[in-house]
Amino acid sequence: MTASSILTSVRTPLKTAIQGVAANTYDSVPESPIVPFAAIVPNTPYLEPSFLGKGNVKLKVNLVMTVGVAIYDNQSALDNIEKLVISILAAIPSGYEVGDISNPIPLNIGASEILACEIQLSTYYTQTN
Amino acid sequence: MATTVITGRDLSVTIATKNYNEQATSATLSGDVTIETYDTLYAKAYRSIDKQWTFDVEMLADWGAADSLCEALWTAAETAPNTTLAVSLTAVTGAVFAFNVLPIFPSVGGSSPDAQTVTLSFTVVGTPTETFS
Numbered sequence: 001m002t003a004s005s006i007l008t009s010v011r012t013p014l015k016t017a018i019q020g021v022a023a024n025t026y027d028s029v030p031e032s033p034i035v036p037f038a039a040i041v042p043n044t045p046y047l048e049p050s051f052l053g054k055g056n057v058k059l060k061v062n063l064v065m066t067v068g069v070a071i072y073d074n075q076s077a078l079d080n081i082e083k084l085v086i087s088i089l090a091a092i093p094s095g096y097e098v099g100d101i102s103n104p105i106p107l108n109i110g111a112s113e114i115l116a117c118e119i120q121l122s123t124y125y126t127q128t129n
Numbered sequence: 130m131a132t133t134v135i136t137g138r139d140l141s142v143t144i145a146t147k148n149y150n151e152q153a154t155s156a157t158l159s160g161d162v163t164i165e166t167y168d169t170l171y172a173k174a175y176r177s178i179d180k181q182w183t184f185d186v187e188m189l190a191d192w193g194a195a196d197s198l199c200e201a202l203w204t205a206a207e208t209a210p211n212t213t214l215a216v217s218l219t220a221v222t223g224a225v226f227a228f229n230v231l232p233i234f235p236s237v238g239g240s241s242p243d244a245q246t247v248t249l250s251f252t253v254v255g256t257p258t259e260t261f262s
Contacts, residue, residue, distance in 0.1 A: 052140040053150030098242045124189070124244070126151070 003129040010061050010125050011040050014096065021087035022067070035114050036069045036084055043120065057127040068116040071106055077115040078104060085117065097122040141219040142186065144198075144230070145205065152198055154246075155187040158218055158226055158257060182253035184216060184230055190245035192237070199247060205232035213254050228257035 011027040019025050024037040033039060043062040051058040067084055071077040081104050092098060099120030107116045142149040142156045149156070163179040191197045205214060213229035220226065230251035239245035 049138070050154050051150060052137055052142060052153045052156060054138050055141075055150060058151065097244055122244075 004127055006061060006125055010123055013093065014040055017093045018088050018091045021091050022084060032110055033068060036080065038088060039066045041066060059125050061123050061125050063121040065119040065121055066116055067119065068107070068114040071113050071115040081115050081117060085119065088119065092121070095123055135221040139221040143217040145201070145214040147198055147201060149186065149188060149198060152191050153186055153188040156218060157185045159183055159185070180256065182228065182257060184228070184251040184253055186249040188247050190247050199235045202232060202235050206234045223262045225260045226257045229254045
């Protein structure tokens with residue numbers, strides 16, 4: 001039996017679940033994201049051991065989903081990011097705790113400016129094999 | 130002598146032969162000792178007259194899961210409320226406590242959007258038996 005990983009058990013399923021609502025999805029930090037996008041990246045603290053025993057490694061995994069849209073004009077950018085966030089919230093699968101969503105702020109990535117916000121997410125992971 | 134540290138990762142809990150390590154985040158066995166104080170002409174006298182043990186468990190709810198611990202506890206509390214369940218609590222290798230508890234209903238639900246958790250406070254029947262090696 002193949003050993004599990006956080007990538008295959010947590011981040012990729014989350015990315016797959018939101019692929020239908022976000023044009024570009026990433027399960028790790030993208031070097032140059034293409035808007036509109038949603039990127040699943042580690043939060044801090046990232047991994048929290050919180051269960052009894054040492055037989056299995058079980059962890060709480062804290063993630064941030066960074067959501068970004070183009071910022072051609074403020075009003076439409078805010079409207080676009082609100083719609084994208086609401087679509088993503090509806091698509092997040094069960095088993096993931098959904099926390100607060102940060103206020104959208106302009107970010108410079110390379111030569112382009114985007115409007116981005118962060119969705120706090122948590123779930124639990126068990127290492128197998 | 131080097132300082133000894135044991136943590137929750139050293140704990141292991143079994144209730145009615147089911148291991149709870151996969152879901153439990155906390156397990157505590159505690160004893161409440163009733164001590165009477167007598168004022169005598171000579172001095173105060175103290176006497177331990179009763180002990181009641183409690184076993185507290187905090188765990189993530191697992192309703193609906195295969196071999197669900199919450200469902201097993203619910204069924205036991207519903208069908209055999211006066212039949213004790215055997216518990217084994219290993220504090221660390223070499224320190225094992227065995228005792229019996231009466232089944233109780235786990236709480237259902239929680240606050241949105243957090244993971245549903247269950248807090249259980251079992252009444253221990255009798256006195257735990259310790260095995261130190």
